[in-house]
Amino acid sequence: MSGHSNKIGDDGAIIGEYIYTKDAFFEDVHFKRSWLTPYQIAYKAMMVNISDAVAMNAEAKYALLSVAMPKSMSKEDMRELARGFQDSASSFNVEIIGGDTIANKKLDITITVISKSKKPLLRTGIKSADLVAFTGVLGESKRDLSRLLNGATLHHKSRFISLHVRDKFIYKTRDFLRAGMDISDGLFSDLQKLSKLNRCTFVFNQKILKQIGCSGEEYEMLVVFDRRKRKALIRRAESLHVKLNIFASVKRGKFKNRCKAHHF
Numbered sequence: 001m002s003g004h005s006n007k008i009g010d011d012g013a014i015i016g017e018y019i020y021t022k023d024a025f026f027e028d029v030h031f032k033r034s035w036l037t038p039y040q041i042a043y044k045a046m047m048v049n050i051s052d053a054v055a056m057n058a059e060a061k062y063a064l065l066s067v068a069m070p071k072s073m074s075k076e077d078m079r080e081l082a083r084g085f086q087d088s089a090s091s092f093n094v095e096i097i098g099g100d101t102i103a104n105k106k107l108d109i110t111i112t113v114i115s116k117s118k119k120p121l122l123r124t125g126i127k128s129a130d131l132v133a134f135t136g137v138l139g140e141s142k143r144d145l146s147r148l149l150n151g152a153t154l155h156h157k158s159r160f161i162s163l164h165v166r167d168k169f170i171y172k173t174r175d176f177l178r179a180g181m182d183i184s185d186g187l188f189s190d191l192q193k194l195s196k197l198n199r200c201t202f203v204f205n206q207k208i209l210k211q212i213g214c215s216g217e218e219y220e221m222l223v224v225f226d227r228r229k230r231k232a233l234i235r236r237a238e239s240l241h242v243k244l245n246i247f248a249s250v251k252r253g254k255f256k257n258r259c260k261a262h263h264f
Contacts, residue, residue, distance in 0.1 A: 010123050011052040011181055012115070019115045021052040027106040030217075035148050038077045040161050041107065042084025047163050048184070049111040050092050051219045054167045055182040056122070057174045058115035060094045065111055068104030092167070121170065121180045126198040126224045130178055132248040135166050135221045135237070138187055142215030163219040169242045170221060176233045180223040188213040190222055192257035201253030208247060214259035224250065 012021035025045035027033055036044070046063065053060040065085060069078070089096050094113065144160040154161055170180070179198070183190050187208065195201055225233055230246070237244040 011055045012058070012113075014056075014117075014120055017116050017118060019053060019056055019058045019117055019120060020112060021049055021056075021115070022110065022112045023049045023052060025109040025111070027108060032148075033107060035154075036161060038073070038080040039084040039087075040156070042081045042109070043088040044161065044163065045109045045111060046085050046088035046094075047165060048219070049113045050088070050094065051163065051165045051182045051184070053113050053115035054165050054170055055180060055221065056115075056117060056120045057170050058117035058120060060092050060113050060115040062097045062114040063089055063094050063111055064114075065096060065099035065109070066101075067099070068102045068106070068108040070105055070107060071103055073107070092165075119174055121174060121177055123179050123181050123194055124197050126179050126194065126200055126250055127226070128200070128251055129227060130224050130250040131227045131230060131246050132191075132202055132222070132224050132250065133233075133244050133246040134183060134187060134223070135169055135242050135244060136164070136218075137243065138183065138218050138220060139209075139212040139215045141217045142186075142211055145217075160217065163217070165219060166221045166242065169237065169240055172240060173223075173233060173236050176225050176229040176236065178224045178226060180221055183218040183220050183222050184216065186214045186216040186218070186259050187222065188257045188259045189216070192255055194222075194224070195255035198250075199252065199254075200250050201255040202248040203251055204248045206247050210259070 012019040025048060031041060049063065050060050067081070085096060140159040144154050144158045147154060148160070156162060179194065181190055181193070191202055234244060
């Protein structure tokens with residue numbers, strides 16, 4: 001075993017060079033079956049887990065699946081689920097090595113991903129005066145969830161259906177980063193997690209609207225870095241065509257999240 005250690009609160013558990021991440025994706029908590037096809041449900045469930053591995057600068061290798069499904073699901077639905085798992089896993093060269101299926105009233109999926117990293121990116125280690133940034137654009141997921149709740153349908157490329165994992169960005173910028181995580185519960189909720197773990201707060205250099213800060217399931221990256229690495233990080237992000245929004249700096253204190261939990 002190597003000397004890596006992490007506290008409960010990271011995206012995954014580190015044992016030696018291996019990182020174990022596990023996420024649940026449950027009907028009527030994370031999705032409704034009327035919103036997504038069985039293929040889209042399985043694809044997203046796998047990507048959510050791969051995103052956790054990527055967020056820790058790890059390369060996902062293996063996955064274990066546990067699927068509880070209602071008797072009402074047809075053979076065709078089951079085939080589509082299997083295809084969704086397989087397609088998303090193989091897009092990251094992840095091998096599905098086993099799992100379990102049981103009958104249930106709802107469709108509930110739990111996935112464990114086993115990945116490897118020589119230099120994991122944790123949520124701890126933040127220092128005063130560090131800068132804080134997120135990748136890409138936030139807010140689309142909450143907007144599209146509101147549309148679904150109002151009975152609309154979404155384009156298959158919607159952020160809510162087809163999430164974008166920032167693997168190249170993390171792998172190529174790891175040396176510049178102090179800490180990081182993927183934005184799964186919303187920017188403000190995830191900042192609160194960093195605040196608790198590092199006993200710090202954030203001084204914003206721009207106004208972030210509530211519909212952006214409270215938008216969950218974005219799966220963009222939230223990163224913290226030494227301000228002396230600012231230029232190098234911006235250059236690297238530009239070379240990867242990734243939009244980098246440096247929106248705050250770190251100071252001692254406590255951050256209060258004012259968002260409601262977004263699972264329905």
